[in-house]
Amino acid sequence: MERAIPAREKVSPYILEVVDGLKENRLAVVGLAIVVSLVLMAILAPFIVPHDPIELHLDLRLLSPSWQYPLGTDDLGRCILSRLIYGTRVSLQVGVMVVGITAISGSLLGLTAGYLGGIIDEIIMRIVDVLLAFPGLILALVIAGLLGPGLFNVMLALSVVGWTRYARVVRGCVLSAKERGFVEAARAIGSSNFYIMFRHVLPEALSPVIVMSTLGMGWTILSAAALSFLGLGAQPPMPEWGSMLNSGRAFLRVAPHLITFPGLAIMVTVLAFNFLGDGLRDALDPRQKKRVEI
Amino acid sequence: MDLLQISNLYVNFTTKAGVVRASDGVNLEIKQGESLCLVGESGCGKTIVALGIMRLLPQNAQISGKIWFKGKELLSLGKEEMRRIRGREIAMIFEQPATCLDPVFTVGDQIAEAMRVHERCSGKESKEKAIDLMEMVEIPSPQKRFKQYPHEFSGGMQQRAMIAIALSYNPSLLIADEPMTFLDVTIQAQIMELLKDLVSKFRTSLLLITHDLGVAAEMCDGVAVMYAGEIVEKGRVSEVFKYPKHPYTKALLGAISNDGLKPIKGSVPELTSLPSGCKFHPRCPLVRDVCREARPEMKNGVRCHLWEKS
Numbered sequence: 153m154e155r156a157i158p159a160r161e162k163v164s165p166y167i168l169e170v171v172d173g174l175k176e177n178r179l180a181v182v183g184l185a186i187v188v189s190l191v192l193m194a195i196l197a198p199f200i201v202p203h204d205p206i207e208l209h210l211d212l213r214l215l216s217p218s219w220q221y222p223l224g225t226d227d228l229g230r231c232i233l234s235r236l237i238y239g240t241r242v243s244l245q246v247g248v249m250v251v252g253i254t255a256i257s258g259s260l261l262g263l264t265a266g267y268l269g270g271i272i273d274e275i276i277m278r279i280v281d282v283l284l285a286f287p288g289l290i291l292a293l294v295i296a297g298l299l300g301p302g303l304f305n306v307m308l309a310l311s312v313v314g315w316t317r318y319a320r321v322v323r324g325c326v327l328s329a330k331e332r333g334f335v336e337a338a339r340a341i342g343s344s345n346f347y348i349m350f351r352h353v354l355p356e357a358l359s360p361v362i363v364m365s366t367l368g369m370g371w372t373i374l375s376a377a378a379l380s381f382l383g384l385g386a387q388p389p390m391p392e393w394g395s396m397l398n399s400g401r402a403f404l405r406v407a408p409h410l411i412t413f414p415g416l417a418i419m420v421t422v423l424a425f426n427f428l429g430d431g432l433r434d435a436l437d438p439r440q441k442k443r444v445e446i
Numbered sequence: 447m448d449l450l451q452i453s454n455l456y457v458n459f460t461t462k463a464g465v466v467r468a469s470d471g472v473n474l475e476i477k478q479g480e481s482l483c484l485v486g487e488s489g490c491g492k493t494i495v496a497l498g499i500m501r502l503l504p505q506n507a508q509i510s511g512k513i514w515f516k517g518k519e520l521l522s523l524g525k526e527e528m529r530r531i532r533g534r535e536i537a538m539i540f541e542q543p544a545t546c547l548d549p550v551f552t553v554g555d556q557i558a559e560a561m562r563v564h565e566r567c568s569g570k571e572s573k574e575k576a577i578d579l580m581e582m583v584e585i586p587s588p589q590k591r592f593k594q595y596p597h598e599f600s601g602g603m604q605q606r607a608m609i610a611i612a613l614s615y616n617p618s619l620l621i622a623d624e625p626m627t628f629l630d631v632t633i634q635a636q637i638m639e640l641l642k643d644l645v646s647k648f649r650t651s652l653l654l655i656t657h658d659l660g661v662a663a664e665m666c667d668g669v670a671v672m673y674a675g676e677i678v679e680k681g682r683v684s685e686v687f688k689y690p691k692h693p694y695t696k697a698l699l700g701a702i703s704n705d706g707l708k709p710i711k712g713s714v715p716e717l718t719s720l721p722s723g724c725k726f727h728p729r730c731p732l733v734r735d736v737c738r739e740a741r742p743e744m745k746n747g748v749r750c751h752l753w754e755k756s
Contacts (some may be wrong), residue, residue, distance in 0.1 A: 334546050334547055340532055340540070341537065342529050342564060343565055
């Protein structure tokens, strides 16, 4: 099919270009669709669940999927579908909170380190090095273990572990951005360092941070589920995918749907964020812009 | 009194290759409303002098000497005081306008931004002023151009935008570091005219850095010829270009004479290992023994042994 060239000649704003770039990537569109439906599911949870996610029905334990219980019931007779839908809320909350905290704090620290340089740079980056020397999940496990079980502590632990990558990437971008001509020009008209940092240097690091945040959502949700699986995160009766896996583990042979569906939910969510992140990376990278042959 | 007086400006860089003497005792004066041209080959330290005045040198630079501007000694000012002078009192235009505009903001936004650096100014007010400035530097249809990004501007238009930014506070001194080098010849002439008009209109002093002697002759009252980190000759443009004294100035002028190109033999010495005596002596056609040994002093506007005697 031939594309209409005149329409492309119109200068479209940057955002539209990114959306265009994203549209060309099928997987990214699928990822975006899944993410949007997950968000809708989380928001509309009370209206779309078929059953109460916490109410116990001891007479209806370990039912296989049926019309009444589309994904079956768990060992305490709770509807798995309803619990999964409510679990979306928990996972997305954890993801947004942790990614928000880590992306903002990591970016600010990376910006400070890269722009100011010297001893401040050394201190921040050595802390980053130390934190990165540990495997992330293990360190989060230790921190969450020390703080005690609970969803808040898991978020805290993941935040402590997660900011380092943002700091590193942002610092790298800042180091190259601060040598650019427009930074010198901004100095020459008397702009203050603080102003230059936030107006001219930080935007240079924005697109990698957006990509990392999207990919980070997947990582965070997966890690939070892992910690919950180990009993450190969400506490019963809160419906959480990781802890659902954990409680279903004992019934692997008699009722495999207990772990199949939460597992699938985690996998689909993480995949969706990864697809979206990959797509965004391609769409936001100006170097990969294709030239149109006429 | 001079608007700007530089005395004994030394700028050294400590590098792995040794100490680079980028500015080796430079003395310069610019009067109110005067335009001075700093000419010389690439790598002789012209830009370093300009950046020294702005105090925007790289971190590994050691700077000493005195720079008097409106009764203040710039090198002894605090960082914050210096920041208030930049842009408001001394503005600078750089060589490559394309890299000096931030690609993520519209050009109009960046001109308006300059207005907000030193004074509180509402968004609307600064936008109006920015459009006025764009008209002043003759950017056609400024309302439309205000919303465009730097990549939608041609090189000449970008440089006009940079001039608008530089003149936003009506500074007393404008430093233009090779503002025409990256432009087409026809555009060069336009920008030159524009700068000349604006400078005389606002009675702004101009320090023009260039290696284009034609531009220098056209635009400036005074000229200072720089070679390997020092001023070798200075004076009125009309005198220096008509009756050059220093062999280097002669060679520079001769290089573009009507008899075809006559390159100066050799190249600017490495600033890490400068020759003894007169720095120009390895390339000088009139070299004598004394030139190899003693460094000539600046006398009667020229730094040359041949002129000390006569």
